[in-house]
Amino acid sequence: MTGKLIRDLIVPQLDRGRLGPLPDSVVLSGLGESIAYTTDSFTVSPLFFPGGDIGSLAVHGTCNDIACSGARPVYLSLGLILEEGLPMDQLQTILESVAGAADEAGVEIVTGDTKVVPKGGADGVFINTSGIGRLEGPGLPPPESMNAGDAILVSGPVGNHGMAVMLSRAEFSFDFDLVSDSASVWPLVERLLELGPGLKFLRDPTRGGLAATLNEIASMGGKEIAVEETAIPLDSAVETAAEILGIDPLLAANEGKIVVVVEKGVAHKALELLKDIPLAKGAAIIGEVTARDGDRVILNTRVGGARVMAEPSGELLPRIC
Amino acid sequence: MKTSNEKGAAQALAGQIHSACAEASGELRFMEVCGTHTMAIHQTGLKTLLPENLRLVSGPGCPVCVTEMGFIDHSILMGKEHGACLVTFGDLIRVPGSLGSLAGYRAEGGDIRVIYSPMDAIDIALERPDRPTVFLGVGFETTIPTVAATVKTALARGVKNLYVLPAFKTIHPPLKILAEKEDLHGFLLPGHVSAIVGAACYEYLCRDFRKSAVVAGFGALDILLALRDLVSMTVAGEPELINDYKQVVRSEGNPTARSIIYEVFDPADAVWRGLGTIPGSGLAFKEPYTQFDAVAHFPVEVPEAEDDPRCQCASILTGARTPDKCGLFGKECTPDEPVGPCMVSSEGTCAAYYKYGKV
Numbered sequence: 001m002t003g004k005l006i007r008d009l010i011v012p013q014l015d016r017g018r019l020g021p022l023p024d025s026v027v028l029s030g031l032g033e034s035i036a037y038t039t040d041s042f043t044v045s046p047l048f049f050p051g052g053d054i055g056s057l058a059v060h061g062t063c064n065d066i067a068c069s070g071a072r073p074v075y076l077s078l079g080l081i082l083e084e085g086l087p088m089d090q091l092q093t094i095l096e097s098v099a100g101a102a103d104e105a106g107v108e109i110v111t112g113d114t115k116v117v118p119k120g121g122a123d124g125v126f127i128n129t130s131g132i133g134r135l136e137g138p139g140l141p142p143p144e145s146m147n148a149g150d151a152i153l154v155s156g157p158v159g160n161h162g163m164a165v166m167l168s169r170a171e172f173s174f175d176f177d178l179v180s181d182s183a184s185v186w187p188l189v190e191r192l193l194e195l196g197p198g199l200k201f202l203r204d205p206t207r208g209g210l211a212a213t214l215n216e217i218a219s220m221g222g223k224e225i226a227v228e229e230t231a232i233p234l235d236s237a238v239e240t241a242a243e244i245l246g247i248d249p250l251l252a253a254n255e256g257k258i259v260v261v262v263e264k265g266v267a268h269k270a271l272e273l274l275k276d277i278p279l280a281k282g283a284a285i286i287g288e289v290t291a292r293d294g295d296r297v298i299l300n301t302r303v304g305g306a307r308v309m310a311e312p313s314g315e316l317l318p319r320i321c
Numbered sequence: 322m323k324t325s326n327e328k329g330a331a332q333a334l335a336g337q338i339h340s341a342c343a344e345a346s347g348e349l350r351f352m353e354v355c356g357t358h359t360m361a362i363h364q365t366g367l368k369t370l371l372p373e374n375l376r377l378v379s380g381p382g383c384p385v386c387v388t389e390m391g392f393i394d395h396s397i398l399m400g401k402e403h404g405a406c407l408v409t410f411g412d413l414i415r416v417p418g419s420l421g422s423l424a425g426y427r428a429e430g431g432d433i434r435v436i437y438s439p440m441d442a443i444d445i446a447l448e449r450p451d452r453p454t455v456f457l458g459v460g461f462e463t464t465i466p467t468v469a470a471t472v473k474t475a476l477a478r479g480v481k482n483l484y485v486l487p488a489f490k491t492i493h494p495p496l497k498i499l500a501e502k503e504d505l506h507g508f509l510l511p512g513h514v515s516a517i518v519g520a521a522c523y524e525y526l527c528r529d530f531r532k533s534a535v536v537a538g539f540g541a542l543d544i545l546l547a548l549r550d551l552v553s554m555t556v557a558g559e560p561e562l563i564n565d566y567k568q569v570v571r572s573e574g575n576p577t578a579r580s581i582i583y584e585v586f587d588p589a590d591a592v593w594r595g596l597g598t599i600p601g602s603g604l605a606f607k608e609p610y611t612q613f614d615a616v617a618h619f620p621v622e623v624p625e626a627e628d629d630p631r632c633q634c635a636s637i638l639t640g641a642r643t644p645d646k647c648g649l650f651g652k653e654c655t656p657d658e659p660v661g662p663c664m665v666s667s668e669g670t671c672a673a674y675y676k677y678g679k680v
Binding site for chain 1: 357677
């Protein structure tokens with residue numbers, strides 16, 4: 001059954017020249033001396049949400065982790081764990097979405113594996129992707145190179161993916177014009193690499209949202225970070241939905257954004273580089289690395305107050321009233 | 322309240338608060354009754370704009386925080402012993418009971434659905450008519466009308482397998498107890514609840530207890546405006562009731578919403594975490610709606626549960642203590658592993674202190 005699935009459905013959809021013969025392993029060449037290599041597993045409920053599905057997410061997620069090391073994503077593996085009873089048309093749609101996202105991101109799926117587990121053994125589909133990226137240039141400097149005064153940018157409005165997925169769950173009968181931002185961020189990174197050593201750090205603010213990523217940056221750099229609330233780009237639909245549900249949009253996941261740390265002097269140049277890329281619409285300078293030792297993120301609020309922007313904990317839950 | 326120059330407006334109001342507080346002889350203490358206010362005050366960083374001698378203490382208006390441990394135990398036992406599907410608002414699921422939390426029970430295979438609108442409970446019940454569906458009924462006057470409306474709809478549609486475990490609370494009885502406190506100078510009154518109960522009904526706070534009282538919205542400027550009014554009335558020694566949220570709260574409130582509450586429920590005694598049993602502060606089903614009462618249908622032995630004696634939630638809910646004075650705060654008690662409900666609820670005072678910290 002699984003063999004037939006692979007031959008009839010999966011390979012025809014994903015093969016770009018290397019999958020067809022179903023070798024035990026694939027031999028890759030031309031990757032240079034160092035590569036970026038990462039793996040990530042994906043579960044999402046529901047499997048399909050506005051702006052994407054688990055298939056496109058599994059491609060973008062891994063590509064983005066590679067891109068944030070300053071490497072161009074080139075090859076992916078695809079591991080599928082399918083729950084018995086998953087409708088074939090859903091699997092078909094997910095595979096089309098994997099193929100579409102990979103083609104668009106310029107990566108090739110070169111190896112894979114499929115397992116079917118009994119009903120209840122998985123939630124529809126689980127996907128694991130590993131990825132290999134080719135370093136374009138010397139790679140990024142270590143986090144310790146971040147200094148007081150460095151500027152922090154975000155490549156566009158935050159919280160869209162997390163809010164879109166939450167609202168698409170069956171229990172919420174809301175109708176917002178809100179789609180996931182799921183996309184490959186490599187085109188943005190490629191452009192930012194032109195900054196050379198002025199580019200200090202890149203991270204995709206996925207789970208835990210902008211808040212988690214900024215806290216990570218603060219703790220790696222050992223310096224407090226200050227962020228201006230009014231500078232953080234937010235779509236109005238995200239803002240409204242977050243307000244109604246009582247959820248902080250800065251804690252909601254993104255799947256097509258990057259947080260960037262650059263030397264102060266090149267912050268505006270960075271924005272300039274991103275300016276004509278549609279994926280970076282709304283990019284903004286949101287804060288800076290301060291001279292204060294510590295690992296906190298301080299948010300200067302729109303009314304002139306200040307508070308800590310803490311790391312999120314646990315699952316985001318809508319409130320009662 | 323929205324203005325094009327939010328920062329300027331905030332600074333102007335903060336300036337007025339500073340000058341008024343400078344005239345006060347000692348500390349001025351006001352209670353924000355509602356959890357949404359607590360969260361908004363921390364989230365907007367307002368405390369950094371206020372003078373040292375103005376203290377804001379949190380009150381009992383966070384529905385999850387005042388819900389007793391026994392309620393969580395009761396819910397889990399209905400799932401375990403009667404196979405009920407439990408339907409709840411999100412913030413309840415991490416609250417620890419003596420048998421664990423609803424989240425823990427879900428991880429063990431319990432069927433728990435998080436919803437936003439109580440009406441969704443009807444669809445969930447209809448999915449599986451052979452199985453009881455129990456809505457976990459916590460909340461104040463803001464939420465209760467929608468639950469009452471759900472129950473009425475369920476009766477009209479002949480839904481036989483939907484039940485409610487009621488732990489609803491009403492706002493006036495605890496407020497009357499807290500108003501006795503000498504060291505509280507006034508109340509920042511809840512915006513959402515007041516939209517239902519109205520502004521006029523708080524008159525007793527200034528008439529009988531000589532406390533200043535202001536109904537306030539949830540924006541930073543709304544809260545600053547209300548604080549300015551509270552401070553100036555208190556400093557002048559002229560406590561009054563002011564409605565600073567007229568765009569939402571009418572003097573008479575929403576009589577239609579109130580009437581639907583009392584069509585379905587009668588006042589009853591209720592147990593509040595931190596305050597004990599308060600006569601007439603809860604709600605019990607009345608005919609013909611008693612058929613929806615989960616307590617009557619699914620008898621369970623709820624264990625006698627005692628809160629961790631070190632947990633200070635009880636004094637925090639009555640404004641007697643702030644979270645940073647609790648020995649568990651930030652150590653054994655964090656949002657990931659909360660000991661008390663004030664840390665778990667998204668509107669809880671401890672969660673607000675933990676999340677937004679001291680700057």
